[in-house]
Amino acid sequence: MSEIIAIEGGHKLNGTVEISGAKNATVALIPAIILADSPVTIYGVPEISDVDALAVLLEELNCTVLRSHDSLIVDPSRMENVPLVSDAVDKLRASYYLMGALLGKCKKVVMKAPGGCFLGPRPIDLHIKGFEALGAKVEFVDGAHVITADRLVGAKIYLDFASVGATINILLAAVKAEGKTVIENAAKEPEIIDVVNLLTKMGAKIRGAGTDTITIEGVEHLKGCTHEIIPDRIEAGTFLIMAAAAGERVIIQNIIPQHLESLISKLKEMGVKMENVGDSIIVYGDNKNFNAVDVRTQVYPGFATDLQQPLTALLTQANGQSQVIETIYPERFRHCEQLNKMGANIELDESMCFINGKTPLKGAKVEATDLRCGAALLIAGLIADGITEISNVYHIDRGYANIDQKLITLGAVIRRIKVDD
Numbered sequence: 001m002s003e004i005i006a007i008e009g010g011h012k013l014n015g016t017v018e019i020s021g022a023k024n025a026t027v028a029l030i031p032a033i034i035l036a037d038s039p040v041t042i043y044g045v046p047e048i049s050d051v052d053a054l055a056v057l058l059e060e061l062n063c064t065v066l067r068s069h070d071s072l073i074v075d076p077s078r079m080e081n082v083p084l085v086s087d088a089v090d091k092l093r094a095s096y097y098l099m100g101a102l103l104g105k106c107k108k109v110v111m112k113a114p115g116g117c118f119l120g121p122r123p124i125d126l127h128i129k130g131f132e133a134l135g136a137k138v139e140f141v142d143g144a145h146v147i148t149a150d151r152l153v154g155a156k157i158y159l160d161f162a163s164v165g166a167t168i169n170i171l172l173a174a175v176k177a178e179g180k181t182v183i184e185n186a187a188k189e190p191e192i193i194d195v196v197n198l199l200t201k202m203g204a205k206i207r208g209a210g211t212d213t214i215t216i217e218g219v220e221h222l223k224g225c226t227h228e229i230i231p232d233r234i235e236a237g238t239f240l241i242m243a244a245a246a247g248e249r250v251i252i253q254n255i256i257p258q259h260l261e262s263l264i265s266k267l268k269e270m271g272v273k274m275e276n277v278g279d280s281i282i283v284y285g286d287n288k289n290f291n292a293v294d295v296r297t298q299v300y301p302g303f304a305t306d307l308q309q310p311l312t313a314l315l316t317q318a319n320g321q322s323q324v325i326e327t328i329y330p331e332r333f334r335h336c337e338q339l340n341k342m343g344a345n346i347e348l349d350e351s352m353c354f355i356n357g358k359t360p361l362k363g364a365k366v367e368a369t370d371l372r373c374g375a376a377l378l379i380a381g382l383i384a385d386g387i388t389e390i391s392n393v394y395h396i397d398r399g400y401a402n403i404d405q406k407l408i409t410l411g412a413v414i415r416r417i418k419v420d421d
Ligand SMILES: CC(=O)N[C@H]1[C@@H](OP(=O)(O)OP(=O)(O)OC[C@H]2O[C@@H](n3ccc(=O)[nH]c3=O)[C@H](O)[C@@H]2O)O[C@H](CO)[C@@H](O)[C@@H]1O
Pocket: 024, 027, 093, 094, 121, 122, 123, 124, 125, 126, 127, 128, 161, 162, 163, 164, 165, 166, 187, 305, 306, 328, 329
């Protein structure tokens, strides 16, 4: 059995929605916890399937995991370092953070390659080079990475690309290494600062998070603590776009507006009316006469690749041609074919797409080929004429907590249906 989401388009969104904790922070914070010797509690944990899969992996490692509402308590004090080769590893990209965390804690990891959305090739060579620079030996045996070290010794590591995953994985491996590690050309995403904040509360010595040079002084022990996860800037951005597309007056709460500046400035350029009040943004939907804009995805604080697909759905409603250049994942355009099935006019040219608007959208049977493609199709479904049926909903559930309920509360007409495979 699998699930589809059916949306009846044309219903205006009104009211308030609360943004959940950040997926891309949470999925790194949970593996980071195993570095501690005593329990860690994190609050604001989103109800997403990536968290379910990580909980399974921690239980395989004999950690005690307690989930209640939006909090998660992990006791890693009786952890056992077993090979991680189960299906749970494939369910998400971020299972790879258990490589850095187990290497940092036990100097040994056996783990198969991670899963996650297919966005074109997603190598982990920079993670591996970082582990090797710290003194680890990395082999690939019978489909699994076998990473071992007699000692982990701090080193200077220059990343060829400011990779989010490599920056966090090297941090996790280095916090208990001997001496000083310097990561140069480190990623600067807010989720990295959140992970460093947790590690610091656990007793790690780290400077420079949020800049392109992060310095880590290794410590011998890390202890338990409590931590509140930052809001999800990608979920917040998705709701800003949904409200622009289909809203009348939508209040989006639990936002850090500074994390969304590149999107907010693009939406303003399109003509979307918004107001920032404390940690909320109110989107006024009276102007649906949008300007076409050009977008180039970049590392933070540039325009987030994870918002490129949702924004493309809105750009189908802009007057004239918009151009999107994808510099992080040049093949991240599988949503375009799905949007075209709904009546969009999008042309692809290598790592670019041209969106010719404004085109009316009509309900169709479409496929969420990946998480943010799913978000783009939800946006399109909200404004399409008739019913849109989105299959492969499990991709959406990896990263959007209670998305059906949040949309229903805002006035959307949406239903989840179980279907035979
Ligand atoms: C769980 C998580 O946080 N996922 C996010 C993370 O993914 P992820 O951590 O996988 O993304 P990276 O920043 O590492 O990847 C960015 C680019 O670097 C390349 N690369 C990366 C590592 C490596 O060893 N070698 C290499 O060539 C990738 O193929 C890609 O082209 O950041 C991406 C870019 O903001 C987001 O889209 C994902 O939502």
